[in-house]
Amino acid sequence: MLKETAQGLYCPAGDFHIDPWEPVERALITHAHGDHARPGSAAYLCTPHTAGLLRRRLGADITLQTIDYGVPLAVGGVNVSFHPAGHVLGSAQIRIDASEGVWVVGGDYKRAPDPTCVPFEPVRCDTFITESTFGLPLYRWDDTALVLRDITSWWDANREAGRASVIFCYTLGKAQRLLAELSSVTDRPVYAHGMMLGMMDAYREAGVSLPPVKPVIEAGGRSNRATFAGELVLAPLSARGTPWMRRLGTISDAFASGLMRVRGVRRQRAYDRGFVISDHADWPALLATIAETGASRVLATHGYAEPLARHLRAQGLDSGVIRTAWEGEPGSE
Ligand SMILES: [Zn+2]
Ligand SMILES: [Zn+2]
Missing domain, CATH: 3.60.15.10 (Ribonuclease Z/Hydroxyacylglutathione hydrolase-like)
Known part of the structure; x- marks a missing residue:
């Protein structure tokens, strides 16, 4: 048919x-x-x-x-x-x-x-x-609670080391899910790349409850903070390696995807961490x-x-x- x-x-x-x-x-x-x-x-x-x-x-x-x-x-x-x-x-x-x-x-x-x-x-x-x-x-996924624990302990370690934690993820779906899940385990604010804000708004307009995100760059082009050390930033894959990354200072980066189940893929793409969440x-x-x-x-x-x-x-x-x-x-x- x-x-x-x-x-x-x-x-x-x-x-x-x-x-x-x-x-x-x-x-x-x-x-x-x-x-x-x-x-x-x-x-x-x-x-x-x-x-x-x-x-x-x-x-x-x-x-x-x-x-x-x-x-x-x-x-x-x-x-x-x-x-x-x-x-x-x-x-x-x-x-x-x-x-x-x-x-x-x-x-x-x-x-x-x-x-x-x-x-x-x-x-x-x-x-x-x-x-x-x-x-x-x-391909088998762990409980989301375990993945969240990994993310927050990585974030804590980066904060102690004075680094920003950057998680690359898809702009539609994964970013909103991560934000909503993180808000259940921490009150700390989360930053996002400007390209992600539109879809965040679309979810909110649809009635999905999401905590506020802070843009890395405010309207007018100024960075939101002098330093992003210790902060968590969500970013689209397309931002990786762009000049935008420079304003984040020293970073540790991760990719949140089912693809990260395969260690070889993580190594090949040279992420510091891979969070298996799909x-x-x-x-x-x-x-x-x-x-x-x-x-x-x-x-x-x-x-x-x-x-x-x-x-x-x-x-x-x-x-x-x-x-x-x-x-x-x-x-x-
Ligand atoms: Zn598809
Ligand atoms: Zn799809």
């Missing part, structure tokens, strides 16, 4: 695409990350919270219809509904109910708790399209979720699609791979 096309995943019965990477007539969008929400389509359909993020990223003038979680809507000849994916604010799985059966496109999803978005809800279906960003058995499902969560859907057919996409599909076939499921234009890093932001 869903077909791979040059523009992305297409539903002929409903005449729409899901997360197309080229402009199309009607795009159903699972969430606002750059590898799922592309500019140029004639009409968009997404959840209200994704809509706020989409307008910021793609422009206030895009043609956009919103759909609440769990509310069915007829699109073309099929009924669709959106269900929480627990990935980032507004993120959704898309359920398609057609004559050939029920399909669910999971988009990106995670099962770990996240104070900044609605938790994932398993949806029963015949065919489940699952992400496989971290679809290898070595907005994607780890291996056990992928398998548990697939089982919960009850799907007899599972198609894997993004990242380690082949290994996951092979594993599922060995378990007796009908499983294959859907290719995307975005092979490589998750949540390209």
Whole structure:
């Protein structure tokens, strides 16, 4: 019922695409990350919270219809509904109910708790399209509480040594989650790169409770402080190695990502620390979720699609791979 096309995943019965990477007539969008929400389509359909993020990223003038979680809507000849994916604010799985059966496109999803978005809800279906960003058995996440303890002890050590602590992370999702999680374990203020402030505001406008962040550079171009020694700064990956870093003085840096599970990756990218915290499902969560859907057919996409599909076939499921234009890093932001 869903077909791979040059523009992305297409539903002929409903005449729409899901997360197309080229402009199309009607795009159903699972969430606002750059590898799922592309500019140029004639009409968009997404959840209200994704809509706020989409307008910021793609422009206030895009043609956009919103759909609440769990509310069915007829699109073309099929009924669709959106269900929480627990990935980032507004993120959704898309359920398609057609004559050939029920399909669910999971988009990106995670099962770990996240104070900044609605938790994932398993949806029963015949065919489940699952992400496989971290679809290898070595990807297993620790409890967030343990990661937070690592972050705060690293921050403490840097403070004693007179260094700033810089955590690189994705601007949409990870930065807000880290900020919200940190506010539960410390009252100390957190600084952020200016590029992150817009999405922080978007989360607040959506009603997500986030502590205030201080911009490293105030309006007018002056640094917020004479010294950032001892402070914690969140920054986008694109800021690494730029002149902006100089005003932070001596730093220790870290990357917060599921990719940091692999020591070789951390070493190769030369971060002082890697904090393994991800907005994607780890291996056990992928398998548990697939089982919960009850799907007899599972198609894997993004990242380690082949290994996951092979594993599922060995378990007796009908499983294959859907290719995307975005092979490589998750949540390209
Ligand atoms: Zn993605
Ligand atoms: Zn994503």
